[in-house]
Amino acid sequence: MEQQSIKPTELVKAFISKASLKQDVYFKTLEVFNQFKKESEDYISLYSKTVLTSKYPLLFEYRDRGDFQFELRFGSDILIFMMHTNVFEFPRDHEVMKTDYIREDKLRSYCGNIMIFNFLADSFKYNRTNDLGYLIGRIFVNRENHYFLEGKREVGLLYNNFSNARLNMKTIRSIIYSSILYTINFDLLTPPFEDFKEVTQQEMQTQLDSMTIRTGKRIGFRFQADEAGQNGK
Numbered sequence: 001m002e003q004q005s006i007k008p009t010e011l012v013k014a015f016i017s018k019a020s021l022k023q024d025v026y027f028k029t030l031e032v033f034n035q036f037k038k039e040s041e042d043y044i045s046l047y048s049k050t051v052l053t054s055k056y057p058l059l060f061e062y063r064d065r066g067d068f069q070f071e072l073r074f075g076s077d078i079l080i081f082m083m084h085t086n087v088f089e090f091p092r093d094h095e096v097m098k099t100d101y102i103r104e105d106k107l108r109s110y111c112g113n114i115m116i117f118n119f120l121a122d123s124f125k126y127n128r129t130n131d132l133g134y135l136i137g138r139i140f141v142n143r144e145n146h147y148f149l150e151g152k153r154e155v156g157l158l159y160n161n162f163s164n165a166r167l168n169m170k171t172i173r174s175i176i177y178s179s180i181l182y183t184i185n186f187d188l189l190t191p192p193f194e195d196f197k198e199v200t201q202q203e204m205q206t207q208l209d210s211m212t213i214r215t216g217k218r219i220g221f222r223f224q225a226d227e228a229g230q231n232g233k
Contacts, residue, residue, distance in 0.1 A: 024143040025087045025110050025141070025143045028143050032167055032172070033068070037070050037081075040176055041062045048061075059074060065080075068082060068084075069082045069083070076121050076188075077183045079136075079180065079183060082114070082115045082116075084112065086113075087111065088110070088111055088112075090109045090111070090140075090148075096109065096162045099161075099163045108142050108146070112140070112141045112142075116151075118133060134186075137150065137152065137179060139167075146163070146165060146166055147165055148165075149175065
């Protein structure tokens, strides 16, 4: 059987179609990400004076880190919102691929990705480069502004049907607030005693010199095991 020939013009049309789709998704995701920025900055600005009434000076600020990243710093925590610059498609066996919404138009499964990470503020303050951060949520956005949210506990409770859920300022505000609430309730746990009961003088000196003791809210535990009902979550 002869190999089917591909016309150069058809190849160019296919390239233009796919590239245009990805650009549509990219710019829609960037628009949404800028809305996340605005809502986060407004939130910090609105309640910054309230925080000043606290008994102790508390970290409470917004930091813009460029086109694709910003931070919310509050108390001992930092939330980093990061937009991926590439466009993704859901795997064939993903639940959203089984919906009529996607079956009607497969191009709707192409999405941009906004990720939310939680770090300890001291990790950055003391430049503890070995410290752990945690992905607590990620938002997928398609060119029609429909979204799918994967997240931990309070964040994950905002899951909506991808076929019907559209992002708006109210939804974005709810995602930000829920991310902050989850972070506040996501406490630092001590590592197992057995992991630290012995240490050599050299190891101690190295740790004192370079602050290489790795710290994270689930220090001593694998993040993969941090599911609801385990370790207090």
